[in-house]
Amino acid sequence: MKEIIELTQRFAQDLDGLSEDGLLLGRDDQPDEFKLLPSSCKNQIEALRGKLNHVVPNDFNYVLCVGGCSPTLMIEYADGPQTVFGGGHEWKPDRSIVEQLKELDWDSERQTAMSGCQIFDQMTANTKDLPPQLPSTKQLQKAFRGQMKACLKAKRSDESKVHVLMWRDDDGIKEGSLRNPRVPVS
DSSP states (O other), rough: HHHHHHHHTTTHHHHTSOOOEEEEOOSSSHHHHHHHHHHHHHHHHHHHHHHHHHSSOOOOOEEEEEESOOEEEEEEEEEEOOOEEEEOOOTTTOHHHHHHHHHHHHHHHHHHHHHHHHHHHHHHHEEEEOOOOSSSHHHHHHTTTHHHHHHHHHHHTOOOOOEEEEEETTTEEEEEEEEEESSOOO
């Protein structure tokens, strides 16, 4: 953690124009704010990221935060496009972050992350035994026949928008509309 804190202190003035969260960088990120930093600052951040990339296994990512009120490092593990697990670590501020990362049991980290990322698999498995909670379209059309006919009559002639009837169990039926992309705007 020592390197991140020292870097933030060394370039405090250059990093001062960033948001209060600081500059957030992953393994290969190149955000616009990073590109605007002075070369010496970018080079030292890249040198640190090179060291982190060397010790953090490729199947993990990290979020390096320099600048801002709380310079830190968070480890992330992505198990598919929808699920990311971020384990919290108490980094010792007076020790090298690279040395602390070398001491991590990455197999244990991976196992914890994988077990924490399986929420969608667990939800799918649990829903197989549950009865459907959503009425069929046919049931909704029958229950809201009057509203549907009125909406169709009023909206069918207006081709400039796509009209939608939405139903929520707690909110009933509502109308919505969006501009129809097939009709040119005048």
